[in-house]
Amino acid sequence: MEKKFKITAPEGLHARPAALLVTAATPFLADITLDFKEKKANLKSIMGVMAQGVSPGSTIVISAQGSDEAEALQVIGDVIVSKGIGEEC
Amino acid sequence: MLALKGIPVSDGAAIAKAYCLVEPDLSYSKIMIQNDDAEILRLNAAIEHTQNEIEHIQAAATKKYGEDKGAIFGAHLLVLQDPELFVGVAQKIQSGMNAEHALDETAQFFIQMFEGMDNDYMKERAEDIRDVSKRVMAHLLGVELPDYSRIKEAVIIVAKDLTPSMTTQLDPTFVKGFITDIGGKTSHTAILARTMGIPAIVGAKSATMDIKHGEDLIMDGATGEIFIQPNHEQIVQYKKVEEENKQFQQQLAKYSELQSVSKDGYFVELAGNIGKPEDVASVLAVGGEGVGLFRTEFLYMDRLDLPSEEEQFTAYKEVLQALNGKPVVVRTLDIGGDKNLPYLNLPQEMNPFLGYRAIRLCLDRQELFRVQLRALLRASVYGNLKIMFPMIATLEEFRIAKEILFEEKEKLLVEGISVSEEIEIGLMIEIPSAAMIADLFAKEADFLSIGTNDLIQYTLAVDRMNENVSYLYQPYHPAILRLIKMIIDAGHAQGKWVGMCGEMAGDSIAVPILLALGLDEFSMSASSILNVRSQLATLSKEQLVPHIQNLLQLSTAQQVELAVKDILK
Structure with a gap:
């Protein structure tokens, strides 16, 4: 399953927002990826996420596959919205 | 004796023995493994x-x-x-x-x-x-990385580059400075040195080759100069300068209790420039009459992301409370030019000083600007806040910036958050176009503050980062003096006060001219305040004023300098 988000953090997915997402994704068993411009990155990998270079205003898709996929997407979505990283679309 | 030069990234001078950090040998052999x-x-x-x-x-x-x-x-x-x-x-x-x-x-x-x-x-x-x-x-x-926390005597650290994990182990009591072969203004070495308050020179290319462990060094973090094995004369010279500075400071100390007033009883305001709340202490220690320039970009620098509204609010509140009713002029975010925020991912520019910076960036990326304005407005009830916008070139920019400020104020009031009704709103006059229409700005602003560093750069078309044209950086150029007079007169014609917040406000040749021109507020680094106050006490405004017409008619900066020295005799 997957969810779409629009990134609103002024610095894009660098530094703090990237660290928050990776920290949120890491505890889950599901494979979680961040899709941006047809490139997939492992959301549990700080280097993978930062290397995507997601800029503010762009749209990303987060997909999760595994036993706890629903909970993972819920938690990650909450972090994105509550920490001002982006909004669901 | 050998001299080296690097990029100065953290001010101060130091004399100590070199401590060369040698990289541990982490070479390994390539083996095919079975298990x-x-x-x-x-x-x-x-x-x-x-x-x-x-x-x-x-x-x-x-x-x-x-x-x-x-x-x-x-x-x-x-x-x-x-x-x-x-x-x-x-x-x-x-x-x-x-x-x-x-x-x-x-x-x-x-x-x-x-x-x-x-x-x-x-x-x-x-x-x-x-x-x-x-x-x-x-x-x-199984190699042990060297433990730098064991250094127990005064040293200047010399290394190819410093990583954060190296620098944090160092004990600031013993480390007097950093010199590295590589690195730039935003490297970890520079950031941590500024935090530790010690001098640092980076990009000194061959420092690790030329400097040997245990050699005596003198380094100047303001100029980037390094003297290896300084001879007796140079050490004596360094210590003499240091000693003279000390004695002079002691003599000046009494002025921290006195008012800023000329010999003939004319009062001005001597304020300090600060970058962070902790800088306030040094302004108050010398009896500064306010903060004339709070460079808020420092709240945004040396970190990984933008400071939140709450963090900024706390910083502004702390400064306003510490000043206890004395004026605090806050300049909104002035980033771009030579000051970059890597996390904003700004594009590289051919002419950064003429490009996307300061108010231009803030009006374009209003989400950043509004956060700062909200934090300022919320803090305004804790003291005497004045807000100024940097790099204003046109009236429209000033009007839009003001409008955004009022919008945020309205929003806060609707949310039931109180905002001071006394906030003055002004602008930096640092672009010649703004100087030329200072009369029009004076009608719409509560005050004008002359930013001389950029005003000189833009008026003489001199890149102040380029050593080859540094001779053109002339504060006493007649064009600059005439512009300053225009700006001060324009402000006063509308009953508005005019300040100055560049290096020039603390310059002993400029101070008599500025006093005679009627400048109301002089803002400078805290370390210059006592110098200027002691100089003011020797100057008579009434005796200086008749010389002004003559000074403004001189044709070169050099003539101006000589004429002022002559008057002061």
């Missing part, structure tokens, strides 16, 4: 040791320098725990490589990927990966 399970266990053990080590350093850094600096090591932990890194190494081990070889190849892959990115912020992340993988490698090899 990959055992090799992966070895890798895991090394990662676990590294994790403990980084957590330890992180705790120490947070305690010493605060959350922001601790966060650098939080980023290191995330790199260490990165599954891509681990999987990459593990796969290579399974294909028969030993752990050292596998780690090195995988780390190099990521380092090259980040270094190849067209973005300073990402390039600096390559350093994080290098630092982390070096630690893991040391544990794999």
